[in-house]
Amino acid sequence: MKPVLEVRDLMVTYPARRGAAPARAVDGVNLQVGQGEIVALVGESGCGKSTLARALVGLVKPTGGQVLSDGVPLGYSAAALKAYRRHTQLVLQDPGGALNPRQNVFDAVAEGPRLHGLTDRLGERVHTALAKAGLRPPEQFAGRFPHEMSGGQQQRVVIAGALALEPSVIVADEPVASLDASVRGEILKLILELRDSLGLSALVVSHDLGLAWNIADRVAVMYLGRIVETGTVEEVLLRPKHPYTRALLSVLPDSGEPPVLLTGEPPDPTSVPGGCRFHPRCPLRAAEQDSRCDGQDLPVLTGDPSASSLAACHLVQ
Amino acid sequence: MTATDQSHAPEERAAVPMLDVRDLRVNYRGGGRTVPAVRGVSFTLDRGQTLGVAGESGSGKSTMALSLLRLLPSSAQVTGQVLFEGEDLLTAKWARLRAVRWSAASVVFQGAMSALNPVRTIGEQICEPILLHDKVGQKTARARAAELLDSVGLPSRRLGSYPHEFSGGQRQRIMIAMALACRPDLIIADEPTTALDVMVQAQVLNLLGELVRESGIGVIMISHDLSVLSHMCERLAVMYAGQVAEIGPSKQLITEPRHPYTRALGRAFPTIGDPASRLAPAGLPGDPPTPSELAKLNESRGCAFEPRCPEATDACRTETVELWPSGPGREAACLRVLEGSGA
Numbered sequence: 001m002k003p004v005l006e007v008r009d010l011m012v013t014y015p016a017r018r019g020a021a022p023a024r025a026v027d028g029v030n031l032q033v034g035q036g037e038i039v040a041l042v043g044e045s046g047c048g049k050s051t052l053a054r055a056l057v058g059l060v061k062p063t064g065g066q067v068l069s070d071g072v073p074l075g076y077s078a079a080a081l082k083a084y085r086r087h088t089q090l091v092l093q094d095p096g097g098a099l100n101p102r103q104n105v106f107d108a109v110a111e112g113p114r115l116h117g118l119t120d121r122l123g124e125r126v127h128t129a130l131a132k133a134g135l136r137p138p139e140q141f142a143g144r145f146p147h148e149m150s151g152g153q154q155q156r157v158v159i160a161g162a163l164a165l166e167p168s169v170i171v172a173d174e175p176v177a178s179l180d181a182s183v184r185g186e187i188l189k190l191i192l193e194l195r196d197s198l199g200l201s202a203l204v205v206s207h208d209l210g211l212a213w214n215i216a217d218r219v220a221v222m223y224l225g226r227i228v229e230t231g232t233v234e235e236v237l238l239r240p241k242h243p244y245t246r247a248l249l250s251v252l253p254d255s256g257e258p259p260v261l262l263t264g265e266p267p268d269p270t271s272v273p274g275g276c277r278f279h280p281r282c283p284l285r286a287a288e289q290d291s292r293c294d295g296q297d298l299p300v301l302t303g304d305p306s307a308s309s310l311a312a313c314h315l316v317q
Numbered sequence: 318m319t320a321t322d323q324s325h326a327p328e329e330r331a332a333v334p335m336l337d338v339r340d341l342r343v344n345y346r347g348g349g350r351t352v353p354a355v356r357g358v359s360f361t362l363d364r365g366q367t368l369g370v371a372g373e374s375g376s377g378k379s380t381m382a383l384s385l386l387r388l389l390p391s392s393a394q395v396t397g398q399v400l401f402e403g404e405d406l407l408t409a410k411w412a413r414l415r416a417v418r419w420s421a422a423s424v425v426f427q428g429a430m431s432a433l434n435p436v437r438t439i440g441e442q443i444c445e446p447i448l449l450h451d452k453v454g455q456k457t458a459r460a461r462a463a464e465l466l467d468s469v470g471l472p473s474r475r476l477g478s479y480p481h482e483f484s485g486g487q488r489q490r491i492m493i494a495m496a497l498a499c500r501p502d503l504i505i506a507d508e509p510t511t512a513l514d515v516m517v518q519a520q521v522l523n524l525l526g527e528l529v530r531e532s533g534i535g536v537i538m539i540s541h542d543l544s545v546l547s548h549m550c551e552r553l554a555v556m557y558a559g560q561v562a563e564i565g566p567s568k569q570l571i572t573e574p575r576h577p578y579t580r581a582l583g584r585a586f587p588t589i590g591d592p593a594s595r596l597a598p599a600g601l602p603g604d605p606p607t608p609s610e611l612a613k614l615n616e617s618r619g620c621a622f623e624p625r626c627p628e629a630t631d632a633c634r635t636e637t638v639e640l641w642p643s644g645p646g647r648e649a650a651c652l653r654v655l656e657g658s659g660a
Contacts (some may be wrong), residue, residue: 044515045514100379150604151374153604180541180605181373181542181543181586182373182585182600182601182605183600183601183604184585184600185372185585185598185599185601186600186601186602188598189598189600192598194595207515208515209589210588210589211584211585213587213590213595214587214594214595214596214597214598237589238590248515248516249589251515251518251519252515252544252589253545253547253548254544254548255589259523261520261522261564264518
């Protein structure tokens, strides 16, 4: 399966403020999204998952490595980015903030096509996009303003705006985090339907492992700028290898296992520990006392989608 | 003699629960209209008991919780009874209410960042209620604050730090330390972990659970996350459109919900490993009622959940729905419950 979207050895380093060390937000990541595939990228806040999502749509220029779309490296000229974004669209977390309160639904959805000069039969394009996003009948919604709609409907408008350009890939950053429980499932259903009916590929960024179980084919677990475990959802979530993935799964309310509480907060990308970057918090290392954990750096995971699971850990190979 | 005394004592305590809420109603007035946020909620809570209140935004759960200590703005009109140790807090004098707040009942608010004062050290902020309510000296208060900080897993040397020097999870722990400052009998926790990461959320919940077990405090915990609540609380109340849709022991509400809304909420958070939810997210079509729809609901008959209910019948539109017993220690506001007991 040829990846429609791929990153190779991606690095994003934010420059330091006076005196501080630069933040290595994304610190060597390989990841592929295949045609019609849904990949979930999960991790705690500060792990670099949102920076990675922004780099994927060209909003952040990587300081190292490449983003490839259909095998072609992404160019960073204004024209190249504009062309690229017709095919790869970003859906943001908070629909209330992503929509202009003074713009009605029609104009919000038409903004993309207008920017790309697709004004031929614009009305039809907008209505089709609204209908695909589940706002039916579209005529009823086109004239509304964001404040006249519920959170779930607003998120559907944001998704319709992305669909209006007929993209092949959607990058969604926490698409349901700000929505109510009963609406959450409806939006996730929509993403699955879009994959089935349009063959859309998606990378969904979330802190929620349940979301990965609900909609994703493959999952990548990110910790401090690196992917520490990746593979099929079944393999990673049911038979986790990496101690970090295991800890994340154990603290879910109905995991059925005693929770492994990691001490401390997610660490700081301005001071990435040497050796395995998880070693200061790792419960497995505390038990095994292996010298490689803090002495030997781990290679970056290849992100090979044919492997059922890969884990970056000295102790569980 | 002693035996009868012992058996008598808990009975008496059971007769007057620590908190007895009766037909609580809250209306927000403004812009020439009245919006009912809470429409008749009743429950009781004793020392050492934990009650989880679940619901979506707009279900009235936060309004309900804050109205217990009269923490709502003046546009809110609260009726009903909130009997705390037999005393109605809704009619109590302000001086009395001020004495109850912090020392008898305290609140852990949702956004720790905005609830803490950014220009005062956390030591000063934890000491403030102790100095005001317990009439102790600066030194004793300071020592108690250090102890409290220690009990929530933060080093007491950080008493002199400002809120911005802590992470989100640490700030939420400081909020819990503050709520415990005057050794209250009741803690109301309004979405205490909503903005936190999974791992930090687990740490905070673990801490809260331990403190409750050790001290026998009564807890009302508000959240939108049914799975978190069922894990933390013995009893669960699910709110919809300002009313309790179902209330009962947590485990039973999760494993055999009687109200279709409880069922839908429970399915919204999948259990990893459950084949039924794999590549099949479960949602509920439609949206919760808007404020103007709520105002209409108050005047009409029928079930508030009927427009979204997958099991609704004609009777649901016309009959008055109230909480009916649906098993030992549990109630549900659904006509189906009556059918079940009739059969």
